Amino acid sequence: MAKVTIIGATGQVGSYAAHAVSQFPHVQEMCLYGRPGNEQFLDGLAHDMMDSFAARGTNTRVTFGTHPKELRGSDIIVLTSGVPRHPDQTRLDLALENAKIVRHYAEQVGRMAPDSILLVVTNPVDIMTTVALKYSGMMPHRVFGLGTHLDSMRLKACLAEFFNVHVSEVHTRIIGEHGDTMVPMWSATTIGGIQIDNMIGNDKLPREEMIERVKNSGSYIIKAKGATVFGPGDAIATLIRTIVEDENRMLTVSTQIRREIFGHEGVCISVPARITRGGVFPIGVRLSIAETAMFGESVKVIKDMTEKVCAALDAELQQTE
Numbered sequence: 664m665a666k667v668t669i670i671g672a673t674g675q676v677g678s679y680a681a682h683a684v685s686q687f688p689h690v691q692e693m694c695l696y697g698r699p700g701n702e703q704f705l706d707g708l709a710h711d712m713m714d715s716f717a718a719r720g721t722n723t724r725v726t727f728g729t730h731p732k733e734l735r736g737s738d739i740i741v742l743t744s745g746v747p748r749h750p751d752q753t754r755l756d757l758a759l760e761n762a763k764i765v766r767h768y769a770e771q772v773g774r775m776a777p778d779s780i781l782l783v784v785t786n787p788v789d790i791m792t793t794v795a796l797k798y799s800g801m802m803p804h805r806v807f808g809l810g811t812h813l814d815s816m817r818l819k820a821c822l823a824e825f826f827n828v829h830v831s832e833v834h835t836r837i838i839g840e841h842g843d844t845m846v847p848m849w850s851a852t853t854i855g856g857i858q859i860d861n862m863i864g865n866d867k868l869p870r871e872e873m874i875e876r877v878k879n880s881g882s883y884i885i886k887a888k889g890a891t892v893f894g895p896g897d898a899i900a901t902l903i904r905t906i907v908e909d910e911n912r913m914l915t916v917s918t919q920i921r922r923e924i925f926g927h928e929g930v931c932i933s934v935p936a937r938i939t940r941g942g943v944f945p946i947g948v949r950l951s952i953a954e955t956a957m958f959g960e961s962v963k964v965i966k967d968m969t970e971k972v973c974a975a976l977d978a979e980l981q982q983t984e
């Protein structure tokens with residue numbers, strides 16, 4: 664049984680994720696957490712969710728609050744607080760502003776629930792995962808980001824459509840940045856268990872266009888309806904279910920990588936990882952030459968921005984001391 668807390672529960676992604684996660688029988692308590700001043704909204708959200716649970720026959724207890732003590736006893740915390748991008752912005756444009764918000768909550772989590780597992784959703788998610796890891800002081804296997812799990816699902820949907828099969832027949836993953844330098848792992852892509860290069864019709868697969876569609880999916884949806892909600896919310900729910908039910912699945916999430924298995928270190932970036940009730944553990948894999956080069960590019964983009972952001976946060980802290 665688990666207590667799951669959503670920080671940023673008043674937001675679009677936070678509120679939908681809270682509802683989606685509450686359906687799992689192992690989730691005993693769902694705590695809706697937000698900034699002071701948002702109590703009335705959180706109260707309303709809790710009541711609305713309880714009505715839904717009565718209709719669905721869900722037994723999860725809903726609590727809410729804005730005081731850091733609410734974080735105590737959490738097994739899993741999902742951090743969704745932060746500003747979302749406008750259609751003309753990139754995710755990286757949000758880095759400095761959101762890093763301050765993530766640092767604030769990471770410090771609270773580190774103090775109140777250091778043994779929990781912290782899932783970071785706030786964008787740019789890879790950089791925010793490093794910020795959360797640094798300022799929470801938690802163990803690396805206990806802090807991870809949604810990363811390219813959502814992008815992998817988006818590619819999966821494109822491939823299912825192209826080959827006209829059920830999505831569950833498609834296995835694929837995108838590694839690297841949740842952003843423009845993401846790296847499709849065609850070498851790990853199968854349809855009904857058959858390596859994609861062996862599928863008849865594969866020569867007509869518009870690979871470049873598909874990856875462009877995945878890269879632009881977030882901004883396309885934001886332009887059309889203001890925010891991406893169901894995609895990220897259900898991607899979050901899958902990860903939480905994997906942890907609470909100790910499924911030991913191998914998914915692609917942002918986690919701190921180690922030089923000995925990836926040749927790079929000092930960043931959180933998406934790689935295949937084993938996800939259990941005990942945390943998230945990156946798995947070393949052999950990449951093709953092209954994938955290795957693209958992954959190196961992705962590491963560089965994330966590393967440069969992470970260093971800038973952490974330097975700015977440290978400078979700000981020194982000024983206030």
Ligand SMILES: NC(=O)c1ccc[n+]([C@@H]2O[C@H](COP(=O)([O-])OP(=O)(O)OC[C@H]3O[C@@H](n4cnc5c(N)ncnc54)[C@H](O)[C@@H]3O)[C@@H](O)[C@H]2O)c1
Nearest residue numbers: 671673674675676744745746747784785786788809890895
């Ligand atoms: N990683 C992903 O795949 C993914 C997917 C969707 C959204 N996101 C990111 O999640 C974040 C939230 O998106 P959303 O659509 O729910 O936005 P939203 O505007 O609906 O919600 C923002 C939430 O953050 C809180 N917040 C905003 N500024 C704050 C501050 N200064 N201090 C404390 N809390 C603050 C708000 O109260 C609210 O709860 C954004 O950064 C967005 O880019 C990431």
Ligand SMILES: O=C(O)C[C@H](O)C(=O)O
Nearest residue numbers: 748754786881882891895
């Ligand atoms: O694109 C965004 O800004 C939101 C999120 O990262 C997404 O990919 O849906």
